[in-house]
Amino acid sequence: MDAYKLLSFDTLTSTQDLAHDLVVRHEATNKTIIIAEIQTNGRGRYNRTWISKSGNLYVSFIYKISDERDPKLSYAVAVAVAETLISFGLKPQIKWPNDILIDGKKISGILIEYSLSFVIIGIGINIKHCPTSLEYKTAKMADCVNVSVQEVLGVLIKKLEKWRDTDFSIVRERWMEMAIGINQKIKYQGKTALLIGLNEKGALVLRCGSNYLLTYGDEISI
Numbered sequence: 001m002d003a004y005k006l007l008s009f010d011t012l013t014s015t016q017d018l019a020h021d022l023v024v025r026h027e028a029t030n031k032t033i034i035i036a037e038i039q040t041n042g043r044g045r046y047n048r049t050w051i052s053k054s055g056n057l058y059v060s061f062i063y064k065i066s067d068e069r070d071p072k073l074s075y076a077v078a079v080a081v082a083e084t085l086i087s088f089g090l091k092p093q094i095k096w097p098n099d100i101l102i103d104g105k106k107i108s109g110i111l112i113e114y115s116l117s118f119v120i121i122g123i124g125i126n127i128k129h130c131p132t133s134l135e136y137k138t139a140k141m142a143d144c145v146n147v148s149v150q151e152v153l154g155v156l157i158k159k160l161e162k163w164r165d166t167d168f169s170i171v172r173e174r175w176m177e178m179a180i181g182i183n184q185k186i187k188y189q190g191k192t193a194l195l196i197g198l199n200e201k202g203a204l205v206l207r208c209g210s211n212y213l214l215t216y217g218d219e220i221s222i
Helices: 013-023 071-088 149-162 168-178
Strands: 005-012 032-039 059-065 092-095 101-103 105-115 118-125 183-187 189-200 202-206 210-213
Touching: 013 032, 013 059, 013 101, 013 105, 013 118, 032 149, 059 149, 071 092, 071 101, 071 105, 071 118, 071 149, 092 105, 092 168, 101 183, 118 149, 168 189, 183 202
Parallel strands: 005 032
Antiparallel strands: 032 059, 059 118, 092 101, 101 105, 105 118, 183 189, 189 202, 202 210
């Protein structure tokens, strides 16, 4: 495994924001990790607020890419995060498109963004604290295991390295083993559909009546 460059901060507005700044200033390098103890303006998909108290993991990974956006990457990252939690004795589930749950409660979120010739993978994992949310229930690792941010990061780096380089057929199989809602009815764009699974290109396969639908990034309600 090639060496990573670690940038550690007490406080940042957001690890993702700094990662983007480094890319724009042409100071980003492959396999750079940005970690903050506290984020003052942490964010998830659609700029939703990610409450960021000390004691949890807030990290962004910067990777150099040679191809266009890869719709399959998000599945490898989700599996890597879930496998990280499994290594500490937890039993996670994956909720499309970017949440990791424990007993139906959100413990981790993933945000994948692209900037110039880099992909920036933001990951938040509740370790010591779980923020109160009106939108969903939350969980933290401390409910099940006593572990430090550094221990979780160390395992996460190894899991990301492994699953990013794993053939997608294996990623797809593992993702579907842990995914919530497979072969169940879900809501998609206001309609009821059956969640079939993933195809070989990374599209989510839904069945609405006799029609099959493919989606790459839209949210569904389970």
